[in-house]
Amino acid sequence: MELLERLFVNIAGLARTLMAGWSLPNSIIELVVLILGIIAIIGLIIVDAIILVWLERKIAGFIQERPGPNRLGPAGVFQTIADTFKLLGKEDVIPRSADRWVFRLAPPLVFVPAIMLYAVIPFGKDMVPVDLNVGLFYCFSIASLGTMSFLMAGWGSHNKYSLLGGMRTVAQMISYEIPLLLSVLGVVMIVGSLNLSDIVAAQKNVWFIIIQPVAFIIYLIAATAELNRGPFDLPEGEQELVAGVYTEFSGMRWALFFLAEYTNMVATAAIAVTLFFGGWHGPWLPSWMWFFLKVYLIIFFFMVIKWTYPRIRVDHLMHFGWKFLIPLSLANLLLTGVGIEIYRFMRG
Amino acid sequence: MGINVEQPADAKQLLKHNIILTSIEKVLNWGRAHSLWPLTFGIACCAIEMMSTTNSRYDLSRFGSELFRPSPRQADLIIIPGSVNKKLQPLVERVYNQMADPKYVIAMGNCAISGGPYRDSYTVLPGVNTFLPVDVYIPGCPPRPEALIDGVLKLRERIMHPERAVKVSQDEQ
Ligand code: SF4
Secondary structure, three states: OHHHHOHHHHHHHHHHHHHHHOOOOHHHHHHHHHHHHHHHHHHHHHHHHHHHHHHHHHHHHHHOOOOOOOOOOHHHOOHHHHHHHHHHOOOOOOOOOOOHHHHHHHHHHHHHHHHHHHHHOOOOOOOOOOOOOOHHHHHHHHHOOHHHHHHHHHHHOOOHHHHHHHHHHHHHHHHHHHHHHHHHHHHHHHHOOOOHHHHHHHOOOOOHHHHOHHHHHHHHHHHHHHOOOOOOOHHHOHHHHOOHHHHHOOHHHHHHHHHHHHHHHHHHHHHHHHHHOOOOOOOOOOHHHHHHHHHHHHHHHHHHHHHHOOOOOHHHHHHHHHHHHHHHHHHHHHHHHHHHHHHHHHHO | OHHHHHHHHHHHHHHHHOHHHHHHHHHHHHHHHHOOOEEOOOOOHHHHHHHHHHOOOOOHHHHOOOOOEOOHHHOOEEEEEOOOEOOOHHHHHHHHHHOOOOOEEEEEHHHHHHOHHHOOOOOEOOOHHHOOOOOEEEOOOOOOHHHHHHHHHHHHHHHHOHHHHHHHHHHHO
16 A cells, blocks of 8 residues: 555656666756656546546436447447547648638647646645645636637637637636636635645645535536536537537547547546545545545536536526626635634634 | 559559558548547438437447537538438538548438439439438438448448448449
8 A cells, every 4th residue: 555655756766766876967857757747647638538538428328328338348448549540530621711820729729728737736645746836826827828729719710600609718718717716715715825735735634625615616616617518518509609619620639629628627626626625635545546536526526517407598607607606706705714713713 | 554554563562561551541440430420410301310319219329429510520420311402402512521531421311312202303302422422321211210320330331341342343343
């Protein structure tokens, strides 16, 4: 158990001692370890996406009382791999009237912030790629960069449906970023730090979902809207907008958008676990196993919600965000502040 | 003509050198055959059967084809479920042209195959093969969902074994 617990830390340590044996300068050793970490994270993202797409289709089947993909491999696990090969072999269509550079840049630019989020997440005990003291702030500022690339995709396609979809995405993501941030502030007030490792350490005895249940619910709703997932998947509402921003993208460009969606979903769930579910804290199992267990539970919840609820209307979406979630999260902040003061007063 | 005789030997040589490329083609074909995403596209009564094929009772998703794509750019397969008339023909053709290669066509129902009950009408085209390269024909008015699933499986076989399709056409000649 101890070995498993320290598995990844030991691998990094081994690489360090190995290179020290070759008498390389310290800066190069650190660089190589960093690159190893990045490769590990990208591998994790791709494997995760392959598993999650399969899981999503299976869960959709489970909810609609049908088997879902089950012909390729046991329970259809190789379905996503077949999809990947097919997407690799598809023709790359760029419309003649499209703004070529903007069109080409948009898919990678959606994907980059999604990967960058992983830099500060504590995956387990001593397993933070970069231990930033403004970790949470970094997370949300990077996540809001994604909005730009959706607008680029909509504008660059030179297609009315794409543009409408892009505008909707931007409107939705900006409106739901505010309750998202306000809900997280409660936790920050209690811990008094923006460092994600500190936030995890503060939950050693009690998880913040018990102290901040309202904040957690607001976070979950706003995060679903930020991810553009059902019931908030208006940007790709096929009844009105063909495929929204994705309309003109084919093959791997489209696949990158999809990959980014799943990457973002894992990152959002990871932040939720870090903030409200005690991060990697848990008995018996190694810390990183606990972390991924909790992350997958939240992702399962996201998927069940997506396949159970119908899409909501665009004006209802805005009303719900501005007139309900934001006042509620402000009230939660006020209550948290009062609570903290009372606690301090009682302790003297 | 003399040049033509030489060419097959050359082609065989080339094939030997490019054996890696052919195995890549095999892997790609395996992917293409097992993830045929149809376009969300319906015309007439056959479309109702097509919709019920994805529902719980028949479940096309078992074969990985339940992801109906709303945008032609991401679809691999266009199912023509119904009668195409002269007014609709340019639009169907345009949607087909918007799809990214490789793309496949299934003609579903008698209307799409030959005009069906409306064959004698002055507005209806006698089959979609007058303007689209059809891969699989599914007869019936309407074909049952099982028949559509069988059609998708036939198409899968055709993609996995391109040499077989060629052989049949040579035999016919
Ligand atoms: S083949 Fe029959 S069921 Fe299908 S579209 Fe034609 S008339 Fe309707």
